[in-house]
Amino acid sequence: MDLSVKIGRIKLKNPVMVASGTFGYAEEFKDIINLKDIGAIITKSITLKPRRGNTPPRLWETTAGLLNSIGLQNEGVEDFIKNKFPFLKGIGVPIIVSIAGDTIDEYAQLAKMLNIPGISGIEINISCPNVKLRTTNYELRTKLFAQDAKAAAAVVRAVKKNTKKTTITKLSPEVTDICEIARAVEKEGSDAISAINTIKGMAVDIETQKPRLGDITGGLSGPAIKPVALRIVWETAQTVRIPVIGIGGIMTADDAIEFLLCGATAVQIGTANFLNPQAVLAVKEGIEEYLKRKRYTRVNDIIRGIKTNV
Ligand code: DHB
Numbered sequence: 001m002d003l004s005v006k007i008g009r010i011k012l013k014n015p016v017m018v019a020s021g022t023f024g025y026a027e028e029f030k031d032i033i034n035l036k037d038i039g040a041i042i043t044k045s046i047t048l049k050p051r052r053g054n055t056p057p058r059l060w061e062t063t064a065g066l067l068n069s070i071g072l073q074n075e076g077v078e079d080f081i082k083n084k085f086p087f088l089k090g091i092g093v094p095i096i097v098s099i100a101g102d103t104i105d106e107y108a109q110l111a112k113m114l115n116i117p118g119i120s121g122i123e124i125n126i127s128c129p130n131v132k133l134r135t136t137n138y139e140l141r142t143k144l145f146a147q148d149a150k151a152a153a154a155v156v157r158a159v160k161k162n163t164k165k166t167t168i169t170k171l172s173p174e175v176t177d178i179c180e181i182a183r184a185v186e187k188e189g190s191d192a193i194s195a196i197n198t199i200k201g202m203a204v205d206i207e208t209q210k211p212r213l214g215d216i217t218g219g220l221s222g223p224a225i226k227p228v229a230l231r232i233v234w235e236t237a238q239t240v241r242i243p244v245i246g247i248g249g250i251m252t253a254d255d256a257i258e259f260l261l262c263g264a265t266a267v268q269i270g271t272a273n274f275l276n277p278q279a280v281l282a283v284k285e286g287i288e289e290y291l292k293r294k295r296y297t298r299v300n301d302i303i304r305g306i307k308t309n310v
Contacts, residue, residue, distance in 0.1 A: 253286020
C-alpha cells in the first residue's frame with residue numbers, strides 16, 4: 001500500500017501529521033508512540049522572544065470540543081534551536097516548525113533563523129485566535145493576518161524571501177471568503193495551505209458568572225468544528241493548485257478519509273492527541289484498512305474523490 005504524499009518538496013511516508021500545539025516538541029511522547037511512524041511533526045508555534053502565555057485557566061472542555069487560550073506560550077526561537085531541535089532532528093520524519101509573530105518582520109526573522117539543515121518546512125501560523133492584536137512598531141491591526149488577503153500575502157512574501165524551505169500557510173475559518181485568502185497566499189508562493197485553525201469561542205460558569213477562561217475567549221477545536229473544517233478544505237481545494245492539509249476535529253480514520261475525499265492531500269491530528277497520544281497512528285492504520293477494503297493501492301487515488309455530481 002502506497003500511503004506517501006508530497007507537500008511542496010517534503011515527501012511524507014503517510015499523510016497523517018500531528019498538529020501544532022498538541023504534541024509539544026515530540027520528546028515528551030517518545031516512550032508512548034513510535035515517533036518514526038508519524039507522517040510529519042508540526043511543532044508548537046515559536047516566536048522570536050519567549051512568551052509567558054495567557055492568564056489561566058487556559059483550557060475548557062465543551063460538549064464536543066476543547067476551548068484553549070494558551071497565548072503562544074513558548075521559550076522563543078533561540079531556545080528551540082538549542083534545546084528542542086536536537087531531539088526532533090533525530091526522529092527521522094519531516095519536521096515542520098510552526099512560527100508566529102506580531103509583525104511581518106518577526107515572521108521574516110524567524111524564517112531566516114530557521115534555515116537549518118534537518119528542518120523540512122515552516123508552517124506560517126497567521127491564524128492563532130488567542131493573541132492580542134498588538135500595535136508594536138508601526139502596524140496597527142484590527143484583524144488576524146489570516147483575515148486579510150493583503151496582510152496574509154505580505155507575511156508569506158516576507159517568509160519566502162528568507163527561506164527556500166517548504167512553506168505551509170495556516171488559515172483561519174473566520175473569514176467571509178476563504179478562497180480569496182487562499183489565492184493570495186498561493187500567489188506569493190506558499191507551497192501548501194493548512195486549514196483550519198481553531199474558531200474563537202467562549203464559555204461561562206453560571207454560578208460564579210465568570211468566563212471559564214482567564215482571557216475570556218479561546219480557540220475551539222475538536223469534533224464540534226469538523227463540518228466547518230471539511231467545508232473550508234473542500235472550497236479551498238477547488239480554488240488552489242497547491243496541496244491543502246486538512247485539520248479540524250479528526251478523531252478517527254473515517255474523519256481523516258472525509259478530509260481526503262474533500263481534497264486534502266494530508267491531515268493533521270490535534271485535539272485527539274490529548275485523548276489518545278497514539279491517535280495519529282490509529283488514523284494512519286485505519287486509512288490503510290479503508291484503502292484495502294475499497295481495493296485502492298495508493299492514498300493518492302482517493303484524494304479529491306468526493307462524488308458531488310457537480
Ligand atoms: C494558540 C491557540 C490556538 O488555538 C492556535 O491555533 C494557535 C495558538 C495559542 O494560544 O497558543
